[in-house]
Amino acid sequence: MSTEESIRDIRLGKLARMRELGYDPYRVEKWKLTDSADALLEQFEDGREVSFAGRIVSYRDMGKAGFAHMSDGDGKIQGYFRKDELGDDLYEVYKLLDLGDHIGIEGKLFVTKTGEQSIHVSSFHPLSKALHPLPLGKEKDGHVFYGLQDVETKLRHRHLDLMSSKEGRAKLLNRARIVSAVRAYFDGQGYLEVETPVLQMEAGGAAARPFMTHLNAYDVEVKLRISLELYLKRIICGDVPKVYEVGRVFRNEGVSYKHNPDFTLLEFYEAYANLEDMMDHVENCFKYVALAVFGGTKVDLPHQDGYVTVDFAEPWARIDMLDEISKHTGVPREQLLDLKTAVEALGDGVRVNAVTGKKVIPSDERNLGGLLEKLLEVYVEPTLILPSFIVGYPLETSPLAKKDPNDPRFTRRFEGYVLGSEVCNSFSEINDPIDQRERFEFQVGEAEAGDEEAHPMDEEFLYALECGMPPTGGCGIGLDRMAMLLTGSNTIRECLMFPFMRPEKDQKEDEN
């Protein structure tokens, strides 16, 4: 028998004894909470009668008296238990408590001899029994000893991380608050939150490989959505002028420090608005979220070995894509306007960004758009530390964006960057159904040429456009990325309660 199993047996024995004494933890449904632990300490009033409940995170037994700290998750408060006041039975129950149990207590606020504001417990009841030892570290002056270190354990058993790590907990809760603040921003702007299908016959709106599944009722193959875009624009076509959706999307691609197979996307669309209006929304939304979640527009973000202070009250830089590529590669703007001249100017073989080590092989690219996006990634993105909009994406890689009337090889599209990472993608939406059909046809050609991420044809969407869509601005923000950025996280996993994990070995064997 393993140690943990024997501990479980011992604790089951303690549970049985609690029941014999008339204190079954699981029989209680409710406990009055006068206030949170932090609030009780902040508004401390000696002698005040209070009721509180929480998980035992420290426990000291001294024979006929004892101290224990109860945590409500965010804060903790100490209780003082005396045998002569609780009586023999209830004090025996106190002796049967373990670190990790939940209890509810009643008593009076008081200050101990050593000056800690505590609760002098007059009565208590166990509310749950922890049958497993929990990784509750000891703590002294804010320094935690013996916490949970193993990253895999934190991810696979997130409840242990949430209860034991202040930092991990703060990131995950702030992520939830960020999403909530995003909704509040758009609600406040008169947008309507809508929901669109996750199961789709064609997964469009982005360049990605979808997950496939099967719908039994109609015996058809269906796909999980990779974006929210096309359905939201069909709602715009129905004359609902401001809509947004916060939705889970699924991309069957690599898993990395910034990619999870399913993630949370915000998309918002506004009729009679263009991409400059979308820029305003992005700036205002980040500012609103920073204020709501962090209490100020200035946020310190970890960058390289130090921190960069970003003030989201400041407007974002607006930078022309082609100019910026020209600046960082030394290739004149005119030569970047054509695939042939661009490849000639860049030369044969591999081009390496000396600063970052990132590489591009210009002659591998099939079209100008692909080359320009690659050059952007290798040479420009790492330099976009302060919030910036890159404007003017090439036609081939932007199948849903309006052509730039001044140069139809480019589109009215921008992406936003902070700390070198993309945070949003936006454009003035195509509302010309003929143009849109041509773009889809080009994409179908790309798919036939072997591009697995090319956009599929979508007749129902085209029908909606043919019925008339007003000029519309649209934008997507990856909320996991946004949360990573604002919480200073190095990996997307820190911002997801339950990131996708490789199945554990015995789990795989069970399935076979």
Added chain:
RNA sequence: GGGUCUGUAGCUCAGCGGUAGAGCAGUGGCCUUUUAAGCCAUUGGUCGAGGGUUCGAAUCCCUCCGGACCCA
């Protein structure tokens, strides 16, 4: 896919060729204002898996299986 680490008790880690260790947690005892409580005693391990080298392997070598970080 490439590189650098890494897997030892429930947790945090040490041991790096010679009888498997510590602290915490657990268990038993003492203690009615402790707080990383203290004191005494004590339980607990296929050292990730398999193979090899060796008189002898947690330790060295190989192959797997996990994990972390950096790079594509």
